[in-house]
Amino acid sequence: MARVLVYYAHPGDRFSHVNAALFQAARDVDGIATLDLYRAYPRFNIDIDAEQQRLRDHDVIVFQHPLFWYSTPALIKEWIDLVLEHGFAYGTGGEALHGKSLLQVLSAAGPEDAYSPEGYQHFELRRFLTPMEQTARLCGMRYLAPYPLYGALQARDDGRLNPHLAGYRTVLEALRDDRLDLDAATHAEILSADALPLTPRL
Numbered sequence: 001m002a003r004v005l006v007y008y009a010h011p012g013d014r015f016s017h018v019n020a021a022l023f024q025a026a027r028d029v030d031g032i033a034t035l036d037l038y039r040a041y042p043r044f045n046i047d048i049d050a051e052q053q054r055l056r057d058h059d060v061i062v063f064q065h066p067l068f069w070y071s072t073p074a075l076i077k078e079w080i081d082l083v084l085e086h087g088f089a090y091g092t093g094g095e096a097l098h099g100k101s102l103l104q105v106l107s108a109a110g111p112e113d114a115y116s117p118e119g120y121q122h123f124e125l126r127r128f129l130t131p132m133e134q135t136a137r138l139c140g141m142r143y144l145a146p147y148p149l150y151g152a153l154q155a156r157d158d159g160r161l162n163p164h165l166a167g168y169r170t171v172l173e174a175l176r177d178d179r180l181d182l183d184a185a186t187h188a189e190i191l192s193a194d195a196l197p198l199t200p201r202l
């Protein structure tokens, strides 16, 4: 069993179309730890020691958030800046995160075809996520392909939200049970609910 931790960050959670439901789905999975970052730190006064201990205590770190200006909500950036200290996460003696995995679960208003060189967002989604990917790498972590929900504001009406929620639960259970094929998940462009790289049950 892997110890999975979901960090959820949404400053406007009350108005959420999809992330609140996704976070509830995560909380419903047995054996998964969760933290609502904006609830824990509404004034950004992050407890660095507590967060570093939380990281030591888990094998898989999930950041679940809406895409804000092609990046994360600000509290995740603040968390990264403060918690991933030299000597803890990187640099001399900074090996606390080595061998752990990092997964981004995110939603975007833009439709999938907008995230391409021909689309209005001009770049593939993965291009916008390279700072997080390299942050994970520098810290000796495995960066798994993200699990995105495009066109998030239409997802419920289009009937895409429920399969996406079910896929999220499956991803978390598979991570917990060491059933996600980590090599395949590392080399994939994105993870999607209908093609999750699962290993057979033993």
Ligand SMILES: Cc1cc2nc3c(=O)[nH]c(=O)nc-3n(C[C@H](O)[C@H](O)[C@H](O)COP(=O)(O)O)c2cc1C
Pocket (backbone or CB within 6 Å): 010, 015, 016, 017, 018, 019, 020, 065, 066, 067, 068, 069, 070, 071, 107, 108, 109, 110, 152, 153
């Ligand atoms: C400040 C802000 C910035 C946003 N930036 C982006 C963006 O860069 N790309 C995008 O596709 N959607 C962007 N959006 C839309 C959100 O990603 C979208 O509303 C969210 O994923 C929907 O999730 P929710 O219903 O849980 O809030 C932005 C929304 C806000 C409020």
